[in-house]
Amino acid sequence: MLRKDKRSTRPLGLSFTMRILLVREGALGDILLTRPAVRALRRRYPAADLMAVGPKTRWRLIPEIDEVLDPDGLLPHHLAARAGHPDLTVIWAVHRPAFLPAPDIHVSPYPPPGMHAADWLVRSLGPHADPAPGDLEPASRAHTGAGIYLHPGAGAAWKRWPADRFAELATHLCGVHLIEGPADGNAVAEVLEHIDLPVLRPSSLEDLAQHLRTACLFIGNDSGVTHLAAALGVPTIALFGPTDPVQWAPLGRARVLRRCAAHAGRQGQIRVCDDPTCLAALPVADVLATATEMTVDKDVDDASREPGA
Numbered sequence: 001m002l003r004k005d006k007r008s009t010r011p012l013g014l015s016f017t018m019r020i021l022l023v024r025e026g027a028l029g030d031i032l033l034t035r036p037a038v039r040a041l042r043r044r045y046p047a048a049d050l051m052a053v054g055p056k057t058r059w060r061l062i063p064e065i066d067e068v069l070d071p072d073g074l075l076p077h078h079l080a081a082r083a084g085h086p087d088l089t090v091i092w093a094v095h096r097p098a099f100l101p102a103p104d105i106h107v108s109p110y111p112p113p114g115m116h117a118a119d120w121l122v123r124s125l126g127p128h129a130d131p132a133p134g135d136l137e138p139a140s141r142a143h144t145g146a147g148i149y150l151h152p153g154a155g156a157a158w159k160r161w162p163a164d165r166f167a168e169l170a171t172h173l174c175g176v177h178l179i180e181g182p183a184d185g186n187a188v189a190e191v192l193e194h195i196d197l198p199v200l201r202p203s204s205l206e207d208l209a210q211h212l213r214t215a216c217l218f219i220g221n222d223s224g225v226t227h228l229a230a231a232l233g234v235p236t237i238a239l240f241g242p243t244d245p246v247q248w249a250p251l252g253r254a255r256v257l258r259r260c261a262a263h264a265g266r267q268g269q270i271r272v273c274d275d276p277t278c279l280a281a282l283p284v285a286d287v288l289a290t291a292t293e294m295t296v297d298k299d300v301d302d303a304s305r306e307p308g309a
């Protein structure tokens with residue numbers, strides 16, 4: 001990703017650059033959900049250096065971040081030295097990493113019931129945020145792709161729509177590829193037991209993003225890959241079950257389908273339902289109808305995410 005060099009645009013004679021440290025470890029989807037908060041910070045402090053502590057491959061997807069301090073590649077005291085003494089430290093984690101400076105803001109990344117995770121992070125910044133409705137919009141709306149990508153994997157088996165449903169869905173669609181990430185071997189193999197489909201195995205997150213950009217439709221579970229597709233502006237169908245889309249729906253061009261009847265949410269919990277048939281209750285016909293709607297009438301899905309809608 002290209003980054004602006006803030007130093008080159010700073011007025012001459014001004015030697016102070018504000019440094020902001022953000023801490024959010026977590027999965028791909030978790031990092032993508034920080035983007036509205038990062039944008040709100042950037043708008044409030046246009047010339048600041050934004051540093052993020054967390055996985056480098058994931059934080060690179062947030063173009064407003066200037067520097068990533070990846071704990072995987074650094075010893076704690078090296079990381080602390082690199083972080084230095086920021087002017088503002090924000091920790092979105094249950095526990096504060098001991099080697100980092102005392103935070104100005106420290107909140108759990110789990111939103112309270114009824115609030116979306118991205119909104120929660122923006123609000124946690126208080127006066128340091130300058131949010132805008134467009135922060136919840138996808139990065140790009142330009143889409144000329146032809147393929148349909150199905151991603152049957154998810155971070156937990158209970159977040160997966162059944163493999164035979166994915167297989168049945170694929171029989172009704174053209175140009176279908178399965179996406180297999182490093183942890184998706186079982187989920188993809190189960191689909192292939194029912195139907196023979198080409199499988200895409202991206203070599204990196206950037207490679208995955210490049211492939212997703214060529215899609216006209218993406219269908220997946222509540223997973224990081226689904227969050228990425230929606231964030232890239234790919235028309236996306238997100239199949240939810242035990243997790244609450246009010247809190248965890250992907251940002252961007254996504255429709256969430258869910259048939260869970262469980263009452264959602266205690267604070268700090270991601271899973272709100274223990275019904276093993278919850279995701280299975282979502283019929284192929286519903287997904288197919290939404291897929292048809294999103295690929296035939298491409299403006300319909302945009303309407304649900306317009307600012308203020």
Ligand SMILES: [Zn+2]
Pocket residue numbers: 241242259260261262273274275278279
């Ligand atoms: Zn449920």
